[in-house]
Amino acid sequence: MSKRYQLVGIGNAMVDVLAHADDAFLADNGVEKGIMQLIDRERGVELYGKVGPATEISGGSAANTIAGFAHLGGRAAYVGKVKDDQLxxxxxxxxxxxxxxxxxxxxxxxxxxxxxxxxxxxxxxxxRSMNTYLGVTEHLAPSDIDEAMMENAEWIFLEGYRFDGPESHEAFAKAIAAVKRGGGRVALTLSDPFCIERHRDAFAAMLKADVDLLFANQSELLSMYDTDDLDTALAAASAEVETVVCTAHEHGAHVVRGPMRFHCPAVPTKVVDATGAGDLFAGAFLWGLVEDFDLETCGMMGNIAASEVISHIGARPETDLKARFRDFGLKV
Amino acid sequence: MSKRYQLVGIGNAMVDVLAHADDAFLADNGVEKGIMQLIDRERGVELYGKVGPATEISGGSAANTIAGFAHLGGRAAYVGKVKDDQLxxxxxxxxxxxxxxxxxxxxxxxxxxxxxxxxxxxxxxxxRSMNTYLGVTEHLAPSDIDEAMMENAEWIFLEGYRFDGPESHEAFAKAIAAVKRGGGRVALTLSDPFCIERHRDAFAAMLKADVDLLFANQSELLSMYDTDDLDTALAAASAEVETVVCTAHEHGAHVVRGPMRFHCPAVPTKVVDATGAGDLFAGAFLWGLVEDFDLETCGMMGNIAASEVISHIGARPETDLKARFRDFGLKV
Structure with missing residues (x-):
């Protein structure tokens, strides 16, 4: 019997404010390149006052994943908190x-x-160098978790970034218990090496006990398993988690499940804005998974979706991803 | 002695909500194609609920013109009303x-x-088919017009759309009186044929008495002078206004000043989003004018700027327009 939701994502609900900047601007304003850094409202106002004209477009890591999954036709829900305001x-x-x-x-x-x-x-x-003012999304509470929704989900997808916040670990625990009760499964993305540093113990416990599918990029996986060697990290993750997917930027992705390990090459693309590459990879991979495609095809779908989203500004698909899949010979 | 402002624009302050739609969607939802239609808040909410994922980017016709003018290095100010809210x-x-x-x-x-x-x-x-909820921008009042600013302007640029609203005509009159007192000049864009229908008498009076430079596209000019013949309309406008600039989409622009009339061919471009083409034409033309370029060069600058803005989503320049001018052999 199919469940109402194939995928429920839980993450930080964010609107992205996209602006162009050069490396000198980053240096002059103390912005660390290529990572996500948390800022308070005051710093947000200060930084916004200095950046050039911007474009506003909905973002949020797990929300991008869910948007990509739904774009492909998947039945999806999202959990993350916004305010009753214009954004x-x-x-x-x-x-x-x-x-x-x-x-x-x-x-x-x-x-x-x-x-x-x-x-x-x-x-x-x-x-992209991300400067995140969490605002109300940090206050997602256990009461925001609808247990019936989780019980009705084939998969939940947890965003590592969402581990920041006073009640987030409790909210995640409630969601995990409910989805498992319903026979569903748990996917996690580690999100960011600095996020891992902030929540290493919580991630470690969850990986051991709850996670069925892990998404991480290389630096996150190395940080999580405290090693410089990717094979070591993949082996350590695979000992705890059924399926491990490690994205590697222009080198595509590594997938490990038990004794099986393979590599999915990336789709060569001119990068306009890398925002959302990992998010859309996960969304397309998960869609392939719930639609019963083999893991290699899931990885290929992930790479194709990532290549679409980095070819334009904004972290959600703008062209028909299924048509792209067909261009690559996939039967969808 | 140079004035503090080379150009002050007065118009409707708007944030654009850009979404893709097909012709069937327009028909099903009663949206008239290719024009600007005013909607109330309720209709805005209804329509927004039906459109797909969108991108928010600052717009407003005269604001786009002013942004383009400032992008080129011009000293500019803008007058238009927004609220103390996120947009x-x-x-x-x-x-x-x-x-x-x-x-x-x-x-x-x-x-x-x-x-x-x-x-x-x-x-x-x-x-593009525009559905405009004016909101607070309709309430621009004479008290919002800073007379000292207008007296300190070489040119003011009036947006036809801004003629809608309870106190707008009075606000414009105050601005025109102040700029003329300071020895400055008045440019007007007619904005839209339906806008002309709503405010024909006010436009006619202003064209006769106050306007030194008129921007219009073909359908606006024909509507304003109630004729089907472009030469007739150009002659009628030129009898009232020193310089008349009539844009003609992919056919470029016609410029008339007294006995002089010439045509500036458009720059061939793949149209991604035509929003802002006329606005940026005007911004670049005016910049050429205040920088003492000849009228033909001003027209060429307008066409080059328009070609940039229609090559991407959003109505403001995203690449260096001066560099584009140089690509076309202009000495800037």
């Missing part, structure tokens, strides 16, 4: 317009924080 | 980040309307 309305609209169920109660208009936003500075090399 | 903050940021002086008092957070927005539906042919 919150934009975020909710863009998910629902993609066919995603999104029913998390809004933080009230009187909340002292605002809807989260991420100032994404895109350098000429297409790399 | 208002986005609008203000994007103008100031481009170097534009923007000091109009915000409508207070308690105002029952919000910052104006325009749902721009971009069809596969690159044509």
């Amino acid at each position: 919150g309305a934009i975020f909710a609209h863009d998910l629902r317009a993609q066919g995603v169920t999104y029913e998390v109660p809004l933080a009230p208009a009187g909340h002292k924080q605002e809807t989260g936003r991420c100032i994404v500075l895109v350098t000429p090399d297409g790399e | 208002g903050a986005i609008f203000a940021h994007d103008l100031r980040a481009q170097g534009v002086t923007y000091e109009v008092p915000l409508a207070p957070a308690g105002h029952k309307q919000e910052t104006g927005r325009c749902i721009v539906l971009v069809t596969p042919d690159g044509e």
Whole structure:
């Protein structure tokens, strides 16, 4: 019997504020290149005042994954908190317009924080340096987790970034218990090496006990398993998690499941804005998985989806991903 | 003695909500193709609920013109009203980040309307159908016109769309009187044939008495002078206005000043999103004018700038327009 949701994502609900900047601007303003750094509201206002004209577009790592999954036709829901303000309305609209169920109660208009936003500075090399003001999304509470929704999900997808926040670990635990109760499974993305440093013990416990599918890039996996050697890290992860997917930028992705290990080459693409590459990889990979494609095809789908999203500004698909899959000979 | 501002624009302050749609969607939802239609807040909410994922980017016709002018290095200010809300903050940021002086008092957070927005539906042919909720921008009042600023302007640029609104004609009259007192000059864009129908008498009076430079496209000019013949319309306009510039989409622009008339061919471009073509034409033309380039060069600059802005989503320049001018052999 198929479940109501094939995938439910839980993550930080963010609107991206995309602006171009050069390396000198990053250096002058203390922005570390290529990573996600948390900033408070004051720093957000200061930085925003210095960047050039910007474009606003819905983002959030797991939300991008879910949007990509729904774009492919998957039945999906999203859990993440926005406020009853204009950016919150934009975020909710863009998910629902993609066919995603999104029913998390809004933080009230009187909340002292605002809807989260991420100032994404895109350098000429297409790399992005993210400056995240979490705002109300940090306050996702266990009460925001709808247990019936989780019980009705084939998979939940947990965003590592969402481990920041006062009640997040408890909220995740509630979601995991509910999905497992319903016979569903748990995917996790580590999100970021610095995020791992902040929550190493929580990640380690979850990987051992709960996670069925892990997404990470190379630096995250090396950080998580405290090694300089990718094979060592892959082996360590694979000992704990059924399926391990390690993305490697222009080198594609490594997939390990038990004794099986293979590599999926990336699709060569001119990088305009790398924002969302890993997110869309995960969304397409998960869609392949729930649609019963083999793992190699899932990896290929992930790479094709990532190549689409890095070819333009913004972290969600703008062209028909299924048509792209067919261009590569996939029967979808 | 040079004035503090080379150009001050007055118009509707809008954030554009850009979404893709096909012709069937326009038909099903009663959206008239290729024009600007005014909608109320309720209709805006309804339409927004139906469109797909969108991107938010600062717009507004005269604001785009001013942004392009400032991008080229011109000293510019903008007058248009936003609210103390998130979209208002986005609008203000994007103008100031481009170097534009923007000091109009915000409508207070308690105002029952919000910052104006325009749902721009971009069809596969690159044509845009605009659905404008004016919000607080309709309430620009004479008290928002800083007479000292107008007296300190070489040119003011008036947006036809801004003729809608309870106090707009009075606000324009105040601005025109102040700029003329300071020895400055008045440019007007007719904006839209339906806008002309709504305000024909006001436009006619202003063209006769006040306007030194008119921007219009062909359908606007024909509508204004109630004729089917472009030569007749150009002659009628030229009898009233010193310099008349008539843009003609892929056919470039016609410029008439007294006995002189010439044509500036367009720059062939793949149209991605036509939003802002006329606005950027005007911004670049005016920049050429205040920098003492001859009229033919001004027209060429306008066409080059228009070709840049239609080659991407969004109505403001994203690449260095001066570098483009140099690519075409212009000495800037």
